[in-house]
Amino acid sequence: AAPKSKMPWGIVIRVAASFFVYNLIYCVVYYQIAVICVDKGVVDTAFIGLLSSLATIGSFVACSTFGLYFPRTKRFTITIAYALMAVFFIVLYLATEPAPIAIASTLLGACYGLGLSYFLTYATMVVPPEHIPMSTAVVTFAMGISSFLASYVPYWIMAAMGTESITATIPPMVIVLGIGCVLTIFFGLKERHYFDSMSAPAETK
Numbered sequence: 001a002a003p004k005s006k007m008p009w010g011i012v013i014r015v016a017a018s019f020f021v022y023n024l025i026y027c028v029v030y031y032q033i034a035v036i037c038v039d040k041g042v043v044d045t046a047f048i049g050l051l052s053s054l055a056t057i058g059s060f061v062a063c064s065t066f067g068l069y070f071p072r073t074k075r076f077t078i079t080i081a082y083a084l085m086a087v088f089f090i091v092l093y094l095a096t097e098p099a100p101i102a103i104a105s106t107l108l109g110a111c112y113g114l115g116l117s118y119f120l121t122y123a124t125m126v127v128p129p130e131h132i133p134m135s136t137a138v139v140t141f142a143m144g145i146s147s148f149l150a151s152y153v154p155y156w157i158m159a160a161m162g163t164e165s166i167t168a169t170i171p172p173m174v175i176v177l178g179i180g181c182v183l184t185i186f187f188g189l190k191e192r193h194y195f196d197s198m199s200a201p202a203e204t205k
Contacts, residue, residue, distance in 0.1 A: 004130065005128040005130065005131070007127065007131045007134060007135075008126060008127055008131075011126045011191070012123070012126065012127060012134075012135050012138050012139070013138070014187065015119060015122055015123055015126065015135075015139055016123075016138045016139045016141070016142035017142065018078070018119070018180065018183075018184070019115070019119040019139055019142050019143060019146075020142040020143075020145065020146045021146070021176065021180060022081070022082070022085075022115045022119070022180065023112075023115075023116075023142070023143050023146040023147060023150075024146035024147075024149060024150050024153060025085070025089075025173045025176060025177060026085065026108065026111070026112045026115075027146065027147050027150030028150045028153055028154050028169070028173065029089070029092065029108060029170075030052065030055060030108075030109075030112075030150075031150055031151055032154055032166050033048070033051050033052065033055075033105060034048045034051075035166045036092070036166055036167050037051070037101065039165055039166060039167040040095070040096055040101070040167065041096070042097075042098055042101060044098070047098055047102075050102070051101070051102065051105045052105075054102055054105050054106040054109065055105045055106060055108060055109030055112070056109060057106065057109065058105075058106040058107055058108070058109030058110035058111075058112075058113065059109040059110060059112050059113035059116070060113065061110060061113065062109075062110040062111070062112075062113030062114045062117065063113040063116065063117050066113075066114070066117035066118075066121075070117070070118070070121065075188035075189075075191065075192055076188060077114065077118045078115060078118045078119070078122075078184045078188070079181055079184040079185055079188060080114070081111050081114040081115040081118065082115075082177050082178075082180045082181035082184055083177075083181050084107070084111045084114075085108060085111040085112075085115070085177055086174050086177035086178055086181065088104045088107045088108045088111060089104075089108070089170055089173060089174050089177065090170075090174060091103070091104040091107075092104035092105070092108065092170065093167065093170040093171065093174070116143075119139055119143075120136065120139065120140075123135045123136050123138075123139040124136065126191070154166055154169045157169040157172060
């Protein structure tokens with residue numbers, strides 16, 4: 001029998017760590033959107049209840065169309081996701097009216113769907129076939145842990161900043177997203193060989 005190939009733990013852990021941060025930051029806002037609205041003086045309960053649904057719709061659209069844009073954006077997919085999430089976090093931070101808050105929530109959901117689809121796909125691309133189950137397990141474990149911690153992280157940040165405003169935690173998260181965006185460019189170039197065999201749909205015959 002052929003010897004079993006080694007598990008590339010370094011890249012798998014890096015992918016899981018990136019997803020940990022990405023998921024954590026999104027879930028903070030997803031979980032706390034009602035509190036953020038109250039911070040901004042938007043207290044219409046029907047509207048606040050709608051926001052989570054809008055985010056879910058945005059995520060659904062991004063996930064269901066992933067196969068259309070991923071062959072084109074390839075390794076830059078996650079760079080785009082980090083950048084767009086940072087932009088829409090800024091929009092949410094500055095927004096004071098229901099309409100821009102709703103738009104930001106919807107598009108943040110889309111960014112999350114984009115990142116979720118990318119990380120789960122990439123986890124299967126960087127390992128030999130026999131290690132795909134373990135790679136996927138590590139990445140989804142990171143998702144689960146970060147989803148749990150997202151309920152507590154904003155309050156830790158608030159304590160460190162000496163503030164009682166959830167909204168005030170958004171700028172530090174935008175900075176982390178910016179750093180993540182830069183790192184994805186670096187690692188994307190380093191790992192571009194994983195995408196060499198991919199072709200955009202228009203190029204496939």
